[in-house]
Amino acid sequence: ETGVTQSPTHLIKTRGQQVTLRCSSQSGHNTVSWYQQALGQGPQFIFQYYREEENGRGNFPPRFSGLQFPNYSSELNVNALELDDSALYLCASSSGPEQYFGPGTRLTVT
Amino acid sequence: GIQVEQSPPDLILQEGANSTLRCNFSDSVNNLQWFHQNPWGQLINLFYIPSGTKQNGRLSATTVATERYSLLYISSSQTTDSGVYFCAVLGSGNTGKLIFGQGTTLQVKP
Numbered sequence: 001e002t003g004v005t006q007s008p009t010h011l012i013k014t015r016g017q018q019v020t021l022r023c024s025s026q027s028g029h030n031t032v033s034w035y036q037q038a039l040g041q042g043p044q045f046i047f048q049y050y051r052e053e054e055n056g057r058g059n060f061p062p063r064f065s066g067l068q069f070p071n072y073s074s075e076l077n078v079n080a081l082e083l084d085d086s087a088l089y090l091c092a093s094s095s096g097p098e099q100y101f102g103p104g105t106r107l108t109v110t
Numbered sequence: 111g112i113q114v115e116q117s118p119p120d121l122i123l124q125e126g127a128n129s130t131l132r133c134n135f136s137d138s139v140n141n142l143q144w145f146h147q148n149p150w151g152q153l154i155n156l157f158y159i160p161s162g163t164k165q166n167g168r169l170s171a172t173t174v175a176t177e178r179y180s181l182l183y184i185s186s187s188q189t190t191d192s193g194v195y196f197c198a199v200l201g202s203g204n205t206g207k208l209i210f211g212q213g214t215t216l217q218v219k220p
Contacts, residue, residue, distance in 0.1 A: 031206060033206050033207075033208070035208075037151075041212065042114075042196055042198075042210030042211055042212050042213055043153075043196075043198075043208070043210050044210075045201070045205075045207040045208060045209070048205060048206040048207070050206070055205060055206060056203065056205020056206055056207055057205070058207060088151050090151075090153065092153075092208075094206070097140070097141045097158070097160075097200065098141075098143060098155070098158040099143070099206075099208060100155060101145070101152065101153035101155075102152070103150065103151065103152045104151045104152060106151065
């Protein structure tokens with residue numbers, strides 16, 4: 001059974017640029033959630049996708065957007081990057097109440 | 111919204127010692143998970159424990175939902191137990207939003 005995978009592992013972008021992060025869900029899971037974790041903090045919920053529809057959203061601006069594909073993989077897109085967007089971005093997949101996390105993408109905005 | 115508080119924030123142990131980490135939450139919950147975040151950032155699932163007691167090797171957890179707290183016990187700690195331990199509960203509504211505490215940073219010294 002393949003776990004949750006994310007790509008890329010690290011990324012450096014310049015303020016104002018756009019970025020796309022990718023997540024492949026664990027086999028059999030139809031739900032993907034995205035979280036942002038700033039240094040020294042707990043992860044913060046960005047949004048969740050269930051069967052290609054956004055199922056819930058946290059307190060993040062519209063420049064954070066996402067997609068889920070028919071194979072349940074997902075993308076997180078962030079436009080107009082700001083310095084505060086520098087963080088670890090975690091993807092979690094689930095088919096029930098328990099969520100399983102990928103290794104994360106560490107984004108640095110300079 | 112639901113508040114999640116973890117204590118202590120930091121813990122330093124000698125190898126072989128036992129420890130108890132606590133998670134308090136402000137409202138009734140149907141979902142509680144404990145995670146260990148390794149030095150590379152990946153969140154490892156330890157327990158899904160909305161109520162009751164579970165054990166997995168040297169680790170065990172107890173959730174008393176009616177009193178709004180959960181405990182994670184680590185016995186005979188090893189240096190590989192070092193890292194940050196998070197508890198997370200499911201927010202209200204059907205959004206799949208996990209609300210994390212601030213974490214307990216554990217350092218086990220040889």
